[in-house]
Amino acid sequence: MTAEDLHKLLVGQFGESKIIGSNFTAKDPWIEVAVDSIVDVSRFLKHDERTQFDHLNDLCGVDYFEPDLKKAAKFNHQPHVAVVYHLTSYTLRHRITVKVKVARWKDDATKALPDVPSVASVWAIADWHERECYDLVGVNFVDHPNMRRILCPEDWEGHGLRKDYEQPLEYHGVRGR
Amino acid sequence: MSLTLEDPRVIEFDVRTDEMLVNMGPQHPSTHGVLRLLLRTDGEIVHEITPHLGYLHRCAEKIGENLSPPQWVPYTDRMDYLAGMNMNLGMALTVEKLIGMEVPEKAATIRVLIAELGRIASHLVGMGAYGLDLGTFSPFLYAFREREIILDLFEEVCGARLTYSYITIGGVTHDLPDMIPIPPGLAALTKRSRNMKVSWLQALEMFLEWLEHRISEYHTLLTRNQIFIKRTAGLGILTKELAISHGCTGPVLRGSGVNWDLRRDGEPIYTNMYAGYDFNVIAAPFKEAPREVVLGDNWCRFYVRMLEVVQAIRLVRQAIAKYPTAKGEYRIPYKMSAKLPIDEAYLETECPRGAMGFYIVGNDKAEPFRARAKSSCFCNLSVTAPLCEGFLLADIPAIVGSLDIVMGEIDR
Numbered sequence: 274m275t276a277e278d279l280h281k282l283l284v285g286q287f288g289e290s291k292i293i294g295s296n297f298t299a300k301d302p303w304i305e306v307a308v309d310s311i312v313d314v315s316r317f318l319k320h321d322e323r324t325q326f327d328h329l330n331d332l333c334g335v336d337y338f339e340p341d342l343k344k345a346a347k348f349n350h351q352p353h354v355a356v357v358y359h360l361t362s363y364t365l366r367h368r369i370t371v372k373v374k375v376a377r378w379k380d381d382a383t384k385a386l387p388d389v390p391s392v393a394s395v396w397a398i399a400d401w402h403e404r405e406c407y408d409l410v411g412v413n414f415v416d417h418p419n420m421r422r423i424l425c426p427e428d429w430e431g432h433g434l435r436k437d438y439e440q441p442l443e444y445h446g447v448r449g450r
Numbered sequence: 451m452s453l454t455l456e457d458p459r460v461i462e463f464d465v466r467t468d469e470m471l472v473n474m475g476p477q478h479p480s481t482h483g484v485l486r487l488l489l490r491t492d493g494e495i496v497h498e499i500t501p502h503l504g505y506l507h508r509c510a511e512k513i514g515e516n517l518s519p520p521q522w523v524p525y526t527d528r529m530d531y532l533a534g535m536n537m538n539l540g541m542a543l544t545v546e547k548l549i550g551m552e553v554p555e556k557a558a559t560i561r562v563l564i565a566e567l568g569r570i571a572s573h574l575v576g577m578g579a580y581g582l583d584l585g586t587f588s589p590f591l592y593a594f595r596e597r598e599i600i601l602d603l604f605e606e607v608c609g610a611r612l613t614y615s616y617i618t619i620g621g622v623t624h625d626l627p628d629m630i631p632i633p634p635g636l637a638a639l640t641k642r643s644r645n646m647k648v649s650w651l652q653a654l655e656m657f658l659e660w661l662e663h664r665i666s667e668y669h670t671l672l673t674r675n676q677i678f679i680k681r682t683a684g685l686g687i688l689t690k691e692l693a694i695s696h697g698c699t700g701p702v703l704r705g706s707g708v709n710w711d712l713r714r715d716g717e718p719i720y721t722n723m724y725a726g727y728d729f730n731v732i733a734a735p736f737k738e739a740p741r742e743v744v745l746g747d748n749w750c751r752f753y754v755r756m757l758e759v760v761q762a763i764r765l766v767r768q769a770i771a772k773y774p775t776a777k778g779e780y781r782i783p784y785k786m787s788a789k790l791p792i793d794e795a796y797l798e799t800e801c802p803r804g805a806m807g808f809y810i811v812g813n814d815k816a817e818p819f820r821a822r823a824k825s826s827c828f829c830n831l832s833v834t835a836p837l838c839e840g841f842l843l844a845d846i847p848a849i850v851g852s853l854d855i856v857m858g859e860i861d862r
Contacts, residue, residue: 330796331824335819433512
């Protein structure tokens with residue numbers, strides 16, 4: 274199934290308010306989905322016999338932000354964090370990329386992490402991928418069975434892959450920089 | 451009162467044991483790197499197993515955002531350091547997909563040859579280290595004896611034995627060498643003079659001929675060994691549904707019965723490299739398996755790797771035959787300052803341990819905006835909990851070893 278057909282199918286199933294963007298000319302065509310409907314869309318994509326996306330290739334976060342104030346004006350994206358899901362179907366042999374875009378912080382003042390519903394109930398490997406996304410990109414996955422850091426130590430502060438991440442001066446008394 | 455115990459079994463009910471929290475690793479000879487497994491055990495039976503990762507996290511993805519792709523190639527070497535060539539290939543192909551570059555036929559032929567030779571080297575380690583985990587030392591040394599020759603050949607090609615950075619954007623960094631001094635291991639094993647000079651392809655042919663005949667020895671040492679079968683058959687049974695749900699790929703997936711190999715079923719930029727080559731995709735079940743073997747157990751995953759070595763030998767031979775008449779150069783020059791388009795590409799390649807995925811997001815700069823590496827072993831390791839729980843402590847190295855993980859790839 275081509276990306277355009279898949280987009281039509283999803284819009285027919287969920288409506289234009291939930292399937293909010295797409296790019297069919299990219300090297301990997303992608304479909305943007307509203308944050309609150311990602312679990313339902315994922316479940317549909319996995320179980321519907323026309324899609325059967327049983328394999329979650331990858332789940333990662335991308336921080337679209339330019340930390341350098343002088344270059345920020347020319348930055349060509351609105352600051353946001355995108356969670357990208359790459360899916361493949363073993364049975365129907367097609368691929369698609371699904372994206373979810375959230376604000377970088379839920380609240381700029383408290384720097385609370387943005388919320389994205391967890392798809393760990395759809396694909397079991399999303400559990401670990403989402404833990405890594407939380408650890409490094411700083412996205413809070415709601416209803417995740419085990420939301421804790423996976424690569425960095427449990428008491429690490431900060432989320433490494435954020436563009437405005439500042440390495441801490443020291444960790445347990447050891448100077449880092 | 452007699453001096454002998456009435457019935458020794460009676461006393462055991464009185465000696466109550468609590469559950470223990472046992473730490474396996476991060477320094478442990480059987481955990482294939484720095485992996486910490488937190489076990490909650492009742493005596494020998496494991497009730498809960500929690501892998502703790504991150505001891506080898508080296509921030510490769512963050513570094514990738516500050517380097518142009520050719521500069522990031524050495525970092526991919528160090529991810530799965532036992533299959534560096536395949537890691538380089540995955541990353542180079544992803545960038546080539548992003549920028550729309552097609553490498554010449556000669557470069558593609560060299561890439562297939564080198565990648566499959568790397569697959570043989572990696573599976574030899576997987577097989578040898580698995581035997582070592584289970585307590586047998588000989589297959590490990592035999593495997594490394596063979597691997598030593600491959601490493602010597604790689605050293606003649608690119609100068610390095612482990613961290614090659616050979617396959618890069620646009621092709622490969624050097625052409626295959628002409629005349630080389632014969633690798634010492636090969637001279638000793640094939641009873642030739644140590645002072646002999648051979649062509650690289652000739653040395654490779656001699657090595658493949660040697661290896662072909664050794665494979666039956668490995669089957670006798672491990673595959674058909676009763677002790678090995680007792681420790682691997684019927685254990686660590688990974689069902690097809692669990693494997694797909696946990697994103698397992700490579701021999702782990704094919705050992706559970708899913709006939710999927712990215713060299714045949716992947717994206718065109720990767721499958722075109724293997725078009726015109728004749729090879730079989732190895733997937734369980736096997737007619738020749740011992741009767742204790744169940745689909746998806748440790749033995750199946752191990753046997754998939756053994757048969758993949760045979761297929762890799764076939765592929766290398768075909769690449770050797772294609773090389774003299776392959777058209778074009780061994781590399782298209784790629785400028786380090788060349789800007790990546792404002793686009794993104796994700797590509798998975800069949801590395802020895804599974805499907806390694808690279809996701810490069812470009813933003814009109816030489817450096818990628820996001821350089822993500824999805825590790826095959828990361829997903830393969832996630833099945834440890836369902837596979838190990840309820841089994842004995844001694845089964846853990848057998849199960850984790852059959853997944854053939856490398857922590858460098860998991861932690862990046």
